[in-house]
Amino acid sequence: MKVSFPHMGYSYLAFKWMVEHAGHECIIPPEPSKRTLDLGVRYSPEFACIPFKMLMGTYLEVAEMGAEMIITSGSNGPCRAGLYWVMHQYLLEELGQSVKIVALEPPLCDLKDFISKLRMIRKTGGISTKQMIRVLQVTWEKVKSTDEIEKHSNEVRPYEVQRGDTTRALWQALDLIDAANSIDEVRLAYREGLKVLDDVPQDSSRNPLKVGIIGEIYVVLEPSANHYIQIMLGEMGVQTDRSIYLSGYTKKTTIYDLEGDLYTVARPYLNEAPIGGHGANSIAETILYARHGFDGVVQLAPFSCIPEIVAKSILPSVSRDHDIPVLTLFIDEQTGKAGVQTRLEAFVDLMERRREVNQTKSTRRLVI
């Protein structure tokens, strides 16, 4: 069958491999463009958030390219997004598209459904259970590696001597992972990819600002949804760290080790039960970034995202108490790149000035 899936950052490389090795033909979702957004906006409810609209646009584009099945994720959380696939299916049917959406629900919520859907994918592809397990293992390895490579590129980019070198190296590294076909090959490709990134000519005398990116999962993960903010900031000489990666896995950042305690960290500000979405995460991660000495935090949210609106109203207290500047950017289909760039430039100026002032304060104390 012709199978596709949503475009979430660079994860499409891993899922493409999975679909092909499960015996299907993969329709690779195109990187969301202005056309994708226009299509999605035209056929979505007006106040649906931008992830809904971008996914709608992507599904329509892959349907045009002949997709028969779209694999996505469901769930009853973290917010209403888990139920979007139902709406998307209705809209696609109304528009006369025959593509079927298969939503994988979280195994912990409905193990039977999860297994039966995986079995359906496996059987229609024509591979054995043993082969399917191996396919899933390699896919997972690829997801982890692409995340780590992307993370490393964001660490290198502020030091690059020539603008654009890091992004080109990132694509080279991703191509290496793309060509791998076993767990060992993926791990080898990952190590080679790290080398390609480290070989980018860098000016190590720079002292980049460090900014944490928090907010709603889709606009944080999908570069075309946030106007390529990490690349924009990286080219302004700022090192960015994202708290959300599809693999949810990283070795270096301590922030991840505290994942389970996020609600404890946020409790002083959020007495109630979790507010849904990534709201509690946004507050906890701001506090953690402040503790790790970051210079600022950028909150990204789709326009009309309630959990992030609640988090946004709490963040000024967090920002004051933990002495960390926070910039909130709400994104919808009318957000312009120039506006985002201008606000980011002003935010970077603010953080630089703040760092200068804090350094003069501390040197003054040392002199005495």
Next chain:
Amino acid sequence: MKKGYLGVDVGSVSTNLVVLDENGGLLIKKYLRTNGKPIQTVQEGLYEIGQEIGQDIEIAGAGTTGSARYLISLIIGADIVKNEITAHAIAASSID
């Protein structure tokens, strides 16, 4: 030769030019409509300033801001390019 410092704010609707003296005092200001022609408008503004300000002012530094800040910085050879939010903040914080 007295020293002057030129600031140009080129936006989509209006273009503003000012020249300050060495003490930050205002020597001249100009408000023009951009009319979709940022380069031409800045050229006209600079010409008018040149006529009015007299020959004994030498521009020792120039800065640009506004949405066309990068384009105009290349045209006039600006020393600094800053977005309007920062420019506003710095100006406001330097008022005594």
